Amino acid sequence: MTTRLLVNPAAGGGRAHRLEPWVTARLRSAFGDVDVVRTTSFQHAEQALAELAACDGEGDRVVVMGGDGMVHLGLNHLAGTRIRLGIVPSGTGNDFASSVGLPSRVDEAIKRIVADQVTPIDLAxxxxxxxxxxxxxxxxxxxxxxxxxxxxxxxxxxxxxxxxxxxxxxxxxxxxxxxxxxxxxxxxxxxxxxxxxxxxxxxxxxxxxxxxxxxxxxxxxxxxxxxxxxxxxxxxxxxxxxxxxxxxxxxxxxxxxxxxxxxxxxxxxxxxxxxxxxxxxxxxxxxxxxxxxxxxx
The missing domain is CATH 2.60.200.40 (Tumour Suppressor Smad4)
Structure with a gap:
């Protein structure tokens, strides 16, 4: 099982960049080794997600940290795979997190991700x-x-x-x-x-x-x-x-x-x-x- 944290450092006016070390430490405490990818562009994020989706390992997890744009990419690449998707809302709108009932506070979101409870959800x-x-x-x-x-x-x-x-x-x-x-x-x-x-x-x-x-x-x-x-x-x-x-x-x-x-x-x-x-x-x-x-x- 692998865990990868995909971060958009610019999300929330730099909020994701400031919180990323703390989030990484919490994830490593819970799951061991965590591969951190700090995206430099939309294309970079797409490439990283596509590589993960191609592996499609049972029990693998991807945690995306950013706004709705990052979430949208995560959904599009991980839909139909066995990979678990975690979300750390750190953008300005965070509409997806609000829609599904994920916590808006980063510390509460991490607690949920660490608990590792999986729910298959619908997409359009x-x-x-x-x-x-x-x-x-x-x-x-x-x-x-x-x-x-x-x-x-x-x-x-x-x-x-x-x-x-x-x-x-x-x-x-x-x-x-x-x-x-x-x-x-x-x-x-x-x-x-x-x-x-x-x-x-x-x-x-x-x-x-x-x-x-x-x-x-x-x-x-x-x-x-x-x-x-x-x-x-x-x-x-x-x-x-x-x-x-x-x-x-x-x-x-x-x-x-x-x-x-x-x-x-x-x-x-x-x-x-x-x-x-x-x-x-x-x-x-x-x-x-x-x-x-x-x-x-």
Whole structure:
């Protein structure tokens, strides 16, 4: 059995770099030898994870330390393997950790990882017109208004932590118009205009916005939130409810559950777990027990 700690030193404005020696010491105390990889780029992290996934040793574990980007890479390379995935949330948003109920405090996260309790959890598998033709998603597949906000946030030159998404969400409304969707939910086809359609394996995105507040990663289903076409003023007034997970109570919001969702539409692209994954059309399918996560209570 091997243990590898994969660290993005820049995560959380350097927080991961500062905490890495302490985390390494705790892991070595529990598991013996720990191979530490400090990633220097997205490509470096991908290469390290691909090498581990190719070995696929029974009982091997990978601990990723960083934000949602690192978690997204871990999920995509370790899905379908026997390798155990541990997460030390140390980014600015940590939406995946919040969605599945992992501790936000690093010391508590390490206690869970050391306990080494494994839970197979669901992932959303996305295929179609996405980069590489395929990807795994832990939290939310976004299209429409939410995807635009996410992309603009990623390209900000100056960021304000989790508040960045909220600030961009306000500014992006100025020139946004509802999108025309063509969707199929478990084979039921419909066309509609909507501000967004979010498809959740987990419930959080955008640094704490609970767009699919009842989503579970162990129920074998996707949660779908449709915000129907409303005025910009109306959406602006209710945006704070996203953080509280209460927006679904509004009469212009529709919630569904399904195993498969096909999404197409006019002039839209897709984001997932904070990363741009490609354009529509795409298909999202719930895949039960896709990855072995360590640390759920």
């Amino acid at each position: 598998e996305v295929t179609g017109n996405v980069y590489g033709g395929h990807c795994w998603v832990g939290c939310v597949v976004s299209t429409g208004y939410d995807a635009i906000v996410n992309r603009r946030t990623n390209h900000m030159t100056t960021k304000f932590g989790p508040l960045s998404y909220g600030w961009v969400a306000l500014s992006a409304l100025a020139d946004f118009s509802p999108k025309h969707y063509r969707i199929s939910v478990d084979g039921q086809y419909r066309e509609l205009d909507a501000m967004l359609i979010a498809i959740g394996n987990g419930g959080h995105f955008g640094g704490g916005m609970r767009v699919c507040p009842t989503a579970s990663v162990v129920d074998g289903l996707l949660d779908i939130t449709i915000i129907h076409a409303v005025s910009r003023r109306t959406l602006l007034g209710y945006l704070p409810l996203l953080y509280a997970g209460k927006l679904s109570r509004m009469d212009f919001v529709e919630t569904l559950r399904a195993q498969r969702v096909d999404v197409d539409g006019d002039d839209m692209f897709a984001m997932a777990d904070g990363e741009e994954i490609g354009d529509v059309p795409l298909t999202v399918v719930a895949r039960p027990g896709a990855v072995n996560l360590v640390g759920l209570a």
